[in-house]
Amino acid sequence: MKRNVYLKMMPLDQAREKFLSCLDWIALAGSETIPTSEALGRVTAKVVLARYSSPSYHAAAMDGIAVNAQDTYGATQEHPLTLELERQAFWVNTGNPLPAGCNAVIMVEQVHQPGEGLAEIRAAAFPWQHVRRVGEDIVSQELMFGHHHRLGPADVAALLTSGVFEVEVLRRPKVAIIPTGFELVDWREAREKQPGPGAIMETNSLFLASLVAQAGGEPVVLDKVTDDFEAIKAAVEGALATDAHMVMLNAGASAGSKDYSAHVIADLGEVLVHGITVIPGKPSILGRAQGKAVVGSPGYPVSSWVCFDQFIAPALAAMQGQAAPQRETVQAVPARRLPSKLGREEFLRVHLGRVGEQVVATPLKRGAGAITSLTRADGLLRIPADSEGLEEGVPAEAELLGPRDRLENTLVVVGSHDVTLDLLGDHLKRLDPRLHLSSSHLGSLAGIMAIKGGRCHLGGTHLLDPETGEYNVSYLQRYLKGVPVRLVTLAMRQQGLLVKPGNPKGITALADLGREDVVLVNRQAGSGTRVLLDYELKKMGLDPANIRGYDQEEYTHMAVAVQVLAGGADVGLGILAAAKALGLEFIPVMEERYDLCIPQEYWDDHRVVALRQVLASPEFRRQVDALGGYDVSPMGTIAWEG
Numbered sequence: 001m002k003r004n005v006y007l008k009m010m011p012l013d014q015a016r017e018k019f020l021s022c023l024d025w026i027a028l029a030g031s032e033t034i035p036t037s038e039a040l041g042r043v044t045a046k047v048v049l050a051r052y053s054s055p056s057y058h059a060a061a062m063d064g065i066a067v068n069a070q071d072t073y074g075a076t077q078e079h080p081l082t083l084e085l086e087r088q089a090f091w092v093n094t095g096n097p098l099p100a101g102c103n104a105v106i107m108v109e110q111v112h113q114p115g116e117g118l119a120e121i122r123a124a125a126f127p128w129q130h131v132r133r134v135g136e137d138i139v140s141q142e143l144m145f146g147h148h149h150r151l152g153p154a155d156v157a158a159l160l161t162s163g164v165f166e167v168e169v170l171r172r173p174k175v176a177i178i179p180t181g182f183e184l185v186d187w188r189e190a191r192e193k194q195p196g197p198g199a200i201m202e203t204n205s206l207f208l209a210s211l212v213a214q215a216g217g218e219p220v221v222l223d224k225v226t227d228d229f230e231a232i233k234a235a236v237e238g239a240l241a242t243d244a245h246m247v248m249l250n251a252g253a254s255a256g257s258k259d260y261s262a263h264v265i266a267d268l269g270e271v272l273v274h275g276i277t278v279i280p281g282k283p284s285i286l287g288r289a290q291g292k293a294v295v296g297s298p299g300y301p302v303s304s305w306v307c308f309d310q311f312i313a314p315a316l317a318a319m320q321g322q323a324a325p326q327r328e329t330v331q332a333v334p335a336r337r338l339p340s341k342l343g344r345e346e347f348l349r350v351h352l353g354r355v356g357e358q359v360v361a362t363p364l365k366r367g368a369g370a371i372t373s374l375t376r377a378d379g380l381l382r383i384p385a386d387s388e389g390l391e392e393g394v395p396a397e398a399e400l401l402g403p404r405d406r407l408e409n410t411l412v413v414v415g416s417h418d419v420t421l422d423l424l425g426d427h428l429k430r431l432d433p434r435l436h437l438s439s440s441h442l443g444s445l446a447g448i449m450a451i452k453g454g455r456c457h458l459g460g461t462h463l464l465d466p467e468t469g470e471y472n473v474s475y476l477q478r479y480l481k482g483v484p485v486r487l488v489t490l491a492m493r494q495q496g497l498l499v500k501p502g503n504p505k506g507i508t509a510l511a512d513l514g515r516e517d518v519v520l521v522n523r524q525a526g527s528g529t530r531v532l533l534d535y536e537l538k539k540m541g542l543d544p545a546n547i548r549g550y551d552q553e554e555y556t557h558m559a560v561a562v563q564v565l566a567g568g569a570d571v572g573l574g575i576l577a578a579a580k581a582l583g584l585e586f587i588p589v590m591e592e593r594y595d596l597c598i599p600q601e602y603w604d605d606h607r608v609v610a611l612r613q614v615l616a617s618p619e620f621r622r623q624v625d626a627l628g629g630y631d632v633s634p635m636g637t638i639a640w641e642g
């Protein structure tokens with residue numbers, strides 16, 4: 001079979017327009033009549049008229065006496081009027097029908113009883129005072145709801161009150177989801193053991209099904225199909241023969257030799273769009289067959305999310321007579337320059353938080369395979385196709401993925417990564433459910449520069465000054481002149497050598513890095529760990545030129561650990577948590593101080609106050625201690641102020 005080549009990719013808006021105009025979505029959805037009591041969340045298919053009025057009788061709206069207003073005229077504070085009970089006045093409770101001849105109610109608080117069978121009043125009642133008249137709320141035959149109204153809780157109760165016991169609603173859009181790929185393993189089969197190389201846990205179908213359900217549709221996940229044209233075609237034909245309105249193939253959308261989605265859709269119907277100038281989501285396929293929509297979403301989770309978000313969600317909305325969902329936006333400044341590929345609109349997932357006057361956007365992982373870039377995202381920066389990227393500090397529009405008030409409750413942290421920061425975020429949320437910690441791991445120095453640029457509330461830093469052997473202070477003095485800050489110690493942290501299980505090379509100390517048979521994986525220049533390593537090497541008189549792998553750099557502790565595990569290196573310098581995560585051995589070689597650098601400006605900000613509270617909590621201290629590799633005794637102390 002010929003490979004798919006996207007000779008002409010279509011801009012996003014044009015592709016959406018083409019897809020949305022290719023079908024009559026309301027007609028495709030069709031309607032059904034269901035009991036009103038089960039109609040919550042459903043959408044009216046046509047105008048609904050009331051059958052009953054409400055109230056259906058004149059009802060007392062207060063507890064008291066029912067009267068004919070005329071009988072009360074003349075009653076005043078000075079000239080009270082006495083009425084005869086059971087003839088001129090009748091006791092009623094709220095909701096009771098008014099006795100014949102009555103047209104007003106006087107509240108019990110305003111009624112005196114001078115004697116048996118008598119009621120004294122000191123003010124006249126006006127006609128229909130404290131009475132709910134027939135039809136006051138609903139009049140029979142009035143329009144309750146027009147077309148395409150989504151029924152909420154009050155709507156359902158109102159319909160029943162108006163005597164509408166069955167209602168005609170649009171059918172829930174039914175979407176058949178077919179995962180494809182020979183490499184897929186059902187997630188249920190991965191309980192005991194993580195699938196080996198080449199096998200991928202099939203999770204997209206659940207992801208897409210949840211998105212469909214959230215959008216008011218009804219997902220049906222069909223069996224996964226291997227990469228075989230006939231098998232995929234049979235699966236799509238089968239799905240088209242059901243009452244599903246839309247069929248969604250997942251994966252096999254791209255140009256691989258085994259990517260059949262586009263061929264299958266073309267064979268059964270028509271491919272309207274294949275290839276969109278968007279990233280992630282480029283290979284999305286939009287088509288139709290047998291009067292139904294058929295979509296091929298890319299295999300990477302974020303790509304398939306973009307495909308859902310941009311094409312399927314608006315189509316599901318259209319099938320429910322609704323406008324396409326719109327996200328709120330905010331002007332945000334990128335925390336650093338964000339280059340982007342010309343000719344593609346990029347959906348960049350970002351952390352968002354207000355720091356001082358501005359909302360800061362810090363980018364998350366960009367890969368389309370990184371589902372955590374969605375789980376962690378507060379928003380999206382959409383970098384237009386005709387832009388080569390966004391400039392640091394220049395405001396751009398960001399779409400919010402969460403509630404707006406989250407911006408005010410997000411503590412923005414930039415700097416070196418440490419697992420205790422994740423734990424800190426967890427404790428913050430438990431302290432105050434509104435709070436949220438967003439942490440960008442760009443290295444210690446980047447954190448300090450972000451403070452300088454007003455782009456974070458605090459930075460995590462562990463920078464050794466090789467001249468003095470002192471941590472952090474000299475860097476702050478050098479880079480944060482004129483920015484008053486406090487340096488609060490998080491913990492003393494062990495740095496050690498990460499080696500493969502069993503330590504095959506018999507590495508015991510830093511001096512082993514000079515061995516001919518040992519390959520190092522290093523950290524990037526400017527990172528605290530790199531500074532520490534260089535400092536120790538210098539002390540030992542070990543020349544980096546004599547260390548194999550010294551030039552091989554990674555950006556995080558975890559990336560170093562991965563290199564060691566994968567065999568790209570024999571050893572790396574890192575923290576215990578990284579070794580533990582990948583089952584590596586850890587040989588402690590030194591201790592360093594990890595501090596939080598907090599500008600005075602934010603010291604009393606509610607987010608920072610909460611953070612200080614967490615640092616003072618014995619429970620947090622205990623949990624960090626239990627992680628291993630930390631000395632928590634100096635936690636929360638102010639190491640320096642300036």
Ligand SMILES: Nc1nc2c(c(=O)[nH]1)N[C@H]1C(S)=C(S)[C@@H](COP(=O)(O)OP(=O)(O)OC[C@H]3O[C@@H](n4cnc5c(N)ncnc54)[C@H](O)[C@@H]3O)O[C@H]1N2
Nearest residue numbers: 179200201202203204251252253254255282298299300303
């Ligand atoms: N030579 C080219 N290669 C690729 C191109 C291209 O233009 N030329 N496009 C790239 C882009 S962009 C994307 S996006 C991907 C999408 O490709 P496919 O839709 O064909 O998806 P697969 O290659 O089959 O899978 C990608 C990835 O996703 C995993 N996957 C698939 N299904 C599931 C599932 N149900 N649950 C979880 N994960 C799933 C799959 O194992 C792969 O790792 O193509 C690029 N390549």
Ligand code: MOO
Nearest residue numbers: 280281282303368
């Ligand atoms: O465009 Mo693909 O969708 O980068 O990941």
